Amino acid sequence: xxxxxxxxxxxxxxxxxxxxxxxxxxxxxxxxxxxxxxxxxxxxxxxxxxxxxxxxxxxxxxxxxxxxxxxxxxxxxxxxxxxxxxxxxxxxxxxxxxxxx
Ligand code: SF4
Numbered sequence: 001x002x003x004x005x006x007x008x009x010x011x012x013x014x015x016x017x018x019x020x021x022x023x024x025x026x027x028x029x030x031x032x033x034x035x036x037x038x039x040x041x042x043x044x045x046x047x048x049x050x051x052x053x054x055x056x057x058x059x060x061x062x063x064x065x066x067x068x069x070x071x072x073x074x075x076x077x078x079x080x081x082x083x084x085x086x087x088x089x090x091x092x093x094x095x096x097x098x099x100x101x
Contacts, residue, residue, distance in 0.1 A: 028079070030087045037083060038094065047093035055095050065090040068098040 031038050033045060044050050047063045064070045064080065072078040072090065080088040082096045 028085075028087055030077075031080065031083050035083075041082075041094035041096050043083075043088070043092060043094035045089045045092050047091055050093050057095065057097075058093070059097075059099075062093060062097050062099070063090065064088045064092040064094075064097075066100050067093075068100045069096065070100070 031043060033039065033043055035043070042050065042055050047058075050058050052058050064078065065072065067080075069081040069083075070078050070088070070090075071081070073087065075090065077087045077089055079085045082094070088094075
């Protein structure tokens with residue numbers, strides 16, 4: 001299975017979870033690591049804290065800032081389409097990461 005197909009298969013459930021989260025969260029709310037959807041995706045505010053043994057798909061240098069779901073709102077944070085357009089840290093990461101096109 002190529003990486004792009006794998007990324008789509010990983011991202012699809014995340015998008016569904018993100019859409020559900022949208023219903024329960026106001027726009028621009030910050031995602032915390034304790035958030036159930038974020039926890040399910042292994043979201044970390046600091047990508048250097050990712051459990052790389054658990055998330056073997058982690059690519060060194062990948063962060064929210066270079067993820068296709070990310071839209072910057074400032075140097076420190078931006079919205080994540082996979083997490084209901086809520087704010088995530090630019091230096092964060094989760095298992096739904098897809099390289100920015
Ligand atoms: S890595 Fe991508 S999908 Fe995951 S929280 Fe960051 S912006 Fe969202």
